[in-house]
Amino acid sequence: MTNTEPNNTQQAESSAKRSLPIVENFTRRAVVKGGFATLGAAAFVAAVSPLRQAAKSTTAVEFMQQHYTELSPEQKADVIARLEAETKEKYGADVTIADDRPIPGTKFVYAINLSVCNGNGKCVEACHKENNHDRSTNQSYIRVIEMPKGTMDMEKGSTTYSGIVPKDDKFYLPVQCQQCDEPPCVDVCPVKATWKEEDGIVVVDYNWCIGCRYCEAACPYHARRFNWKQPEVPAEEINPDQSYLSNRVRPVGVVEKCTYCLHRTRRGKLPACLEACPTGARVFGNILDKNSNIRWILENKRVYILKEELGTKPAFFYYFD
Amino acid sequence: MSSIPLKQTAITSYPKFIGRALWLATEGSFAFYAWMTVLTAVFLVGANAWANQVAGGMITTNMTDHVSWGLYIANFTFCVGLAAGGVMMVIPAYLYDDEEMHKVVIIGEAVAIAAIVMCTLNVVVDLGRPDRFWHLIPGIGKFNWPMSMLTWDVIVLNGYLLINLHVVGYLLYMRYLGRKPNGWWYLPFVFLSIFWAISIHTVTAFLYCGLGGRPFWNSALLAPRFLASAFVSGPAFIILVMRVLRLTTGYTAPASPARTLIQIIRVAMTINLLMLVSEVFTVIYTGSAHAAPLNYLFFGDHGKSGLVPWIWTAIGMNLVGTALFFTPAALERSHVRILACLLVIVGIWIEKGMGLIVPGFIPSTLHEIVEYSPSLLEWKVVAGIWGLGLIILTLSLKLIVNVFTGRMHTDEPTT
Numbered sequence: 001m002t003n004t005e006p007n008n009t010q011q012a013e014s015s016a017k018r019s020l021p022i023v024e025n026f027t028r029r030a031v032v033k034g035g036f037a038t039l040g041a042a043a044f045v046a047a048v049s050p051l052r053q054a055a056k057s058t059t060a061v062e063f064m065q066q067h068y069t070e071l072s073p074e075q076k077a078d079v080i081a082r083l084e085a086e087t088k089e090k091y092g093a094d095v096t097i098a099d100d101r102p103i104p105g106t107k108f109v110y111a112i113n114l115s116v117c118n119g120n121g122k123c124v125e126a127c128h129k130e131n132n133h134d135r136s137t138n139q140s141y142i143r144v145i146e147m148p149k150g151t152m153d154m155e156k157g158s159t160t161y162s163g164i165v166p167k168d169d170k171f172y173l174p175v176q177c178q179q180c181d182e183p184p185c186v187d188v189c190p191v192k193a194t195w196k197e198e199d200g201i202v203v204v205d206y207n208w209c210i211g212c213r214y215c216e217a218a219c220p221y222h223a224r225r226f227n228w229k230q231p232e233v234p235a236e237e238i239n240p241d242q243s244y245l246s247n248r249v250r251p252v253g254v255v256e257k258c259t260y261c262l263h264r265t266r267r268g269k270l271p272a273c274l275e276a277c278p279t280g281a282r283v284f285g286n287i288l289d290k291n292s293n294i295r296w297i298l299e300n301k302r303v304y305i306l307k308e309e310l311g312t313k314p315a316f317f318y319y320f321d
Numbered sequence: 322m323s324s325i326p327l328k329q330t331a332i333t334s335y336p337k338f339i340g341r342a343l344w345l346a347t348e349g350s351f352a353f354y355a356w357m358t359v360l361t362a363v364f365l366v367g368a369n370a371w372a373n374q375v376a377g378g379m380i381t382t383n384m385t386d387h388v389s390w391g392l393y394i395a396n397f398t399f400c401v402g403l404a405a406g407g408v409m410m411v412i413p414a415y416l417y418d419d420e421e422m423h424k425v426v427i428i429g430e431a432v433a434i435a436a437i438v439m440c441t442l443n444v445v446v447d448l449g450r451p452d453r454f455w456h457l458i459p460g461i462g463k464f465n466w467p468m469s470m471l472t473w474d475v476i477v478l479n480g481y482l483l484i485n486l487h488v489v490g491y492l493l494y495m496r497y498l499g500r501k502p503n504g505w506w507y508l509p510f511v512f513l514s515i516f517w518a519i520s521i522h523t524v525t526a527f528l529y530c531g532l533g534g535r536p537f538w539n540s541a542l543l544a545p546r547f548l549a550s551a552f553v554s555g556p557a558f559i560i561l562v563m564r565v566l567r568l569t570t571g572y573t574a575p576a577s578p579a580r581t582l583i584q585i586i587r588v589a590m591t592i593n594l595l596m597l598v599s600e601v602f603t604v605i606y607t608g609s610a611h612a613a614p615l616n617y618l619f620f621g622d623h624g625k626s627g628l629v630p631w632i633w634t635a636i637g638m639n640l641v642g643t644a645l646f647f648t649p650a651a652l653e654r655s656h657v658r659i660l661a662c663l664l665v666i667v668g669i670w671i672e673k674g675m676g677l678i679v680p681g682f683i684p685s686t687l688h689e690i691v692e693y694s695p696s697l698l699e700w701k702v703v704a705g706i707w708g709l710g711l712i713i714l715t716l717s718l719k720l721i722v723n724v725f726t727g728r729m730h731t732d733e734p735t736t
Contacts, residue, residue: 033347040361047369050376058452067456067463143687154688155613175687184533190471191456192463208463210456211379211449214471216389220534222687225386226449229378252378253449310533 067192068205068245079207080244087249093238100243100266102199108260108315109200109287110271111297112174115321117281119144119165119172126276127176130261131247132239134231141258142273143222145173152304176273177202177223177258178306178314185215185224185257194255200315201260203245209254216255220307221314224257260284287315338494345729346719352569357715360708367705370698371446379449381698387691388682390447392699395674396706397443399554401525402547402673404436404481406555408518409585410578415511421575427721428566428574429559430489433518435714437482442706470528477521484514489717493724498731522547535681537614546596547673552589554669556582557662562718564659572722580652590643590665613688614680622684627692632676638668 065071065079080097087095124140133139145154146161149169157173166172183202186194193209196202216224230252242248243263250256261271265284274282285294297303301319347357374381384391407429414422445451456462457475466472488507495502526544533539560582563574601619604611616622621629642664650657684690695703723729 029348033344043361043365044368047365048372050369050372054372054376055452063452145687155684157688159687159689187468188470188532190465190469190475191453192465193456208453208456209450210453212444212447212471213389213449214469214528216386217529217681218532218534220686222386222685222689226389227378228382228384229380251450255449307534312533 062207065207067208069195076244083244083248087238091233091238091249092235093240095238095240095242095248097242097244097248098263100245100262102197102201103266104198105288106199106286107288108179108265109285109294109298109317110179110260110315111283111294111301111303111317111319113281113283113321114171114173114318116279117144117172117174117277118279119146119161119170120278121165122276122278123174123273123282126272127258129237130239130264130272132231132233132242132249134227134229135233135237137228139225139231141223141225142174142176145175146170147173173318175221175223175306176316177260178221178312178316179258179260181313181315182311184218184220184310184312188214188218190214194257199262199266201262202257203259203262204255204257205245206248206250206254206256211253211255213255220310220312224255226255227252335490335494338497339490341729342493342720342723343716345723346716349719353719357712360712360715363708364705364712367702367708370701370705374446374698374702375451381696383693383696383699385691385693387685387689388679388693390678390682391693392675392695392703393443393447395678396670396703397440397447398525398547398677399670399674400436400439400443400710401478401522402551402554402669403558404433404440404478404555405518405522405548405551406553407433407436407559408515409552409556409582409589410559411511411515411518413578413581415508416515419578419581421577422581425563425574425578427489427492428562428718429555430485430514431714431717431721432555432559432562433485434482434489434717435710437478437485438713439706439710440478441482442709443703446702446706470524470531473524474521474528477517477524481514481517481521484510484517488514489721493720496724497729519548522551529677529681532681534686536609536611537681538677540600540611542596542600546593546600549589549593549596550669550673553586553593553665554673556586556589557665560658561662561666562714564654566718566722570719570722570726572726576654579654579658583646583651583658586646586665587643590639590646594639594643613684617683617690618676618680623690625683625690625692627694628675628679628683631671635668635671635676638664639672642668 059082061082066075071079076099080099083097084095087093087097121144124142124144127133127142128138128140131141143159145157145159146165146167147154147157147170149171154173161170179196179200179202181196181200183196186196186202190212191208191210194202194204194215211226213226216226227250231249233249238249239247241263243259243266246259246261246263261269261273265271270284271282274284283294283297285292287295287298289295297319298317301321304318304320305314305316306318349357382391410422410426410429413419414426445454448454457464457472459466464472464475466476488510491507492502523544526547529535529538530540530543560579563579566572567574601615604615613622617625618628618632620626642661645651645657645661645664648657651661652658679693683692720729
């Protein structure tokens with residue numbers, strides 16, 4: 001403390017000499033202060049010790065992993081092998097994680113016939129199973145709103161309806177990610193962990209998301225979910241057919257969303273919610289294909305989109321017969 | 322004698338100055354050590370709670386997919402206002418050459434430094450994956466600038482911290498050396514800090530008001546309201562700090578700066594309340610979709626009324642506090658002044674915190690009403706952040722007083 005550098009001024013040197021008499025006091029205080037500082041540091045280490053538990057589940061390789069779009073094919077293969085091994089280790093399930101890419105010349109859109117949907121909720125359940133959602137919270141990407149006939153105001157609807165459906169004075173409005181062409185969730189993400197792919201699907205890199213949940217606040221359709229805890233799925237219930245950007249078991253602390261089941265749709269299959277629908281209300285397809293069913297519906301039916309005034313340009317349509 | 326320190330000297334002596342500053346700032350009476358011990362204990366409780374949150378997942382908070390931001394972001398918003406409020410000392414001191422204010426302006430800057438540290442911590446504890454914090458660092462991460470308002474906030478908050486650290490550090494260092502500060506070294510930063518202070522709260526408001534799906538936030542009045550309330554809570558907090566300094570260290574600030582601050586509070590609070598009334602009227606009278614969150618906030622909705630006691634407490638405190646500020650007694654060193662400051666600080670903490678963040682999510686975008694009240698763990702974490710913020714503030718104020726009273730001077734290394 002009282003030592004001075006050789007190149008310091010005369011003034012400083014003289015001041016150092018003048019302070020000599022209290023050096024003894026200084027040393028005693030230094031010991032006391034040092035003692036308290038050590039005690040404080042030790043208490044801090046003890047206080048944050050639960051972090052060591054958390055650190056165990058994160059490897060250095062995972063910590064250093066780059067953004068999905070910057071991984072080389074070899075790196076991707078390594079990451080996928082690691083994730084498959086982790087699923088085996090943590091969940092006891094043998095899974096295959098693919099890296100399904102968009103099919104060129106494809107733009108996926110979805111439509112629901114509100115005259116037909118009867119609110120049975122099979123789509124909600126199918127999504128839950130297909131996408132390896134946490135069992136205890138009964139998570140799903142789809143919510144169905146029971147609406148009184150004669151209004152489009154969701155304020156008058158209910159998502160917690162029960163009893164036999166359909167009720168005479170109600171219609172049913174299933175809502176999931178609208179895969180917007182102007183997605184506010186993508187704009188707000190501070191780390192580009194979510195983006196829109198060429199086939200229109202908005203995806204999340206679960207290994208890049210920092211969990212700030214800004215996207216969840218930005219989405220006007222309540223389409224995003226956060227992993228408040230590590231998802232729990234029994235080994236025998238895990239859907240082993242997975243993809244990196246869609247239904248692989250998500251890590252804790254990150255945001256996820258509907259991907260139009262890209263692990264199915266990019267392989268020529270239909271989304272799980274559509275296959276599960278017993279009423280045929282759901283129509284899915286490539287809008288760029290002139291002969292597709294979905295194209296015919298959009299051209300010939302009275303089509304409606306949710307919250308059009310917000311300018312999000314959904315790739316999700318509702319229509320009536 | 323040049324007022325710019327020689328490079329070699331500054332490089333070796335500035336760290337030494339910091340070291341001595343820390344040493345002297347941790348010297349004090351029994352009461353000081355007791356205060357610091359309490360703050361440290363509170364901070365440790367918060368650190369432990371946060372560590373448990375990271376280990377167990379954010380299920381340990383009471384946030385949900387419906388109310389996905391809660392107490393942390395509420396406290397963050399208030400702290401941004403606190404940091405921005407200090408500029409109400411800088412403007413009179415530097416733009417209006419208020420000599421008396423000039424003497425104490427550094428206190429406002431010290432409050433800003435502690436408040437910004439609290440802001441950053443509030444965001445960090447809200448992250449689901451704090452281990453991936455590096456993704457936010459420009460260069461090595463992927464910084465979604467300029468699209469994401471959160472990246473703007475990262476820039477303006479860190480920039481404001483650096484500006485204030487530089488100005489406070491430089492001015493104290495010069496005073497410690499017994500030299501006259503060279504304007505070129507700090508005045509440009511002071512003027513920059515005026516714009517910057519306004520930007521931190523504007524950008525923070527833009528975080529919310531830019532979201533079209535949240536009608537409660539999606540209002541052009543949000544940023545002006547943020548600023549008006551910041552110019553109440555910030556100066557009120559600084560008045561409290563000056564009182565505490567006078568009582569504990571005997572360092573008496575001149576009387577006029579506090580009076581100037583109270584004049585500012587009178588105007589800012591009136592504008593704030595006027596804008597609140599304007600907003601409530603527009604929404605309620607129109608009865609549009611925007612009305613649901615306000616209805617929930619003020620009167621409860623569908624039998625759910627978790628925030629009603631909060632907001633009416635805040636309104637009551639703000640009104641009484643404002644009335645007290647308009648009494649002549651508030652211009653004196655009175656208890657009325659202190660009471661008024663406490664009332665508006667708590668009132669704005671609720672209004673800008675829980676009263677602003679939570680109704681943004683209730684009802685949800687699909688009009689579901691899921692209520693939120695913070696868990697014990699969240700309260701502990703926020704208390705811990707305040708503990709650390711007050712530790713930083715206490716130490717910087719002690720440093721300021723030590724330098725200002727000449728206790729810490731290059732001629733007298735220790736006392």
